[in-house]
Amino acid sequence: DVKVTQSSRYLVKRTGEKVFLECVQDMDHENMFWYRQDPGLGLRLIYFSYDVKMKEKGDIPEGYSVSREKKERFSLILESASTNQTSMYLCASSPRVGGEKLFFGSGTQLSVL
Amino acid sequence: SQQGEEDPQALSIQEGENATMNCSYKTSINNLQWYRQNSGRGLVHLILIRSNEREKHSGRLRVTLDTSKKSSSLLITASRAADTASYFCATGADSWGKLQFGAGTQVVVTP
Numbered sequence: 263d264v265k266v267t268q269s270s271r272y273l274v275k276r277t278g279e280k281v282f283l284e285c286v287q288d289m290d291h292e293n294m295f296w297y298r299q300d301p302g303l304g305l306r307l308i309y310f311s312y313d314v315k316m317k318e319k320g321d322i323p324e325g326y327s328v329s330r331e332k333k334e335r336f337s338l339i340l341e342s343a344s345t346n347q348t349s350m351y352l353c354a355s356s357p358r359v360g361g362e363k364l365f366f367g368s369g370t371q372l373s374v375l
Numbered sequence: 376s377q378q379g380e381e382d383p384q385a386l387s388i389q390e391g392e393n394a395t396m397n398c399s400y401k402t403s404i405n406n407l408q409w410y411r412q413n414s415g416r417g418l419v420h421l422i423l424i425r426s427n428e429r430e431k432h433s434g435r436l437r438v439t440l441d442t443s444k445k446s447s448s449l450l451i452t453a454s455r456a457a458d459t460a461s462y463f464c465a466t467g468a469d470s471w472g473k474l475q476f477g478a479g480t481q482v483v484v485t486p
Contacts, residue, residue, distance in 0.1 A: 266417070293472045295472070295473070297476070302478055303478060304379075304463060304476040304477050304478040304479055305418075305463070305465075305476035306476075307473065307474075307475075310473060320473075350415065352417060352418065354418075354472075356472035362405075362406050362408070362423060362467050362472055363408065363420045363423060363472070364410075364418070364420065364465075364472055364474060365420070366410075366417035366418045366419070367417050368416050368417045369415065369416060369417050371415070
């Protein structure tokens with residue numbers, strides 16, 4: 263089975279801190295995604311990547327950046343955390359061929375105080 | 376932007392009953408998928424239906440797609456307590472896995 267691992271289940275940070283959320287997948291997938299999930303809004307796409315060192319903005323990239331230095335790892339960076347970035351963050355991956363179906367990690371619940 | 380919208384927002388049924396939830400979307404799609412999320416965890420893929428398909432089955436799941444009405448429905452037959460979860464529809468416009476999700480339907484199945 264595909265495993266997508268997010269480094270932290272819960273994270274508490276202070277306003278203005280730089281925050282790194284890490285995601286690793288073990289199935290050699292080319293595509294990786296970061297979503298945030300908020301009640302009543304569903305999942306919204308922040309950034310995605312189709313290959314190493316490639317990144318594309320999603321629907322809500324403001325305040326975020328990403329890094330994909332290795333194929334298996336996709337990092338989400340909050341340059342200066344703000345309270346409105348308190349949310350559940352979900353990482354997902356899929357293969358390039360037949361890649362419609364996403365495999366999700368367990369999520370990181372981030373609280374910014 | 377939120378592409379899919381689920382209806383109802385919440386559903387409470389008893390074990391053995393069927394659960395039906397609907398999804399409407401706004402733009403042309405390549406495929407529509409349903410995912411389940413248990414208790415704030417990650418999402419798990421349930422079923423995918425392509426734009427040229429009208430109905431698909433997987434175990435106790437039945438999905439229909441009406442592209443003329445831009446809508447889909449998910450039916451869970453003979454529900455179990457373990458089906459308690461949130462269910463999300465997601466639409467894909469390409470084969471690259473970039474999906475637009477709805478806000479979800481929260482289903483509670485009581486024994």
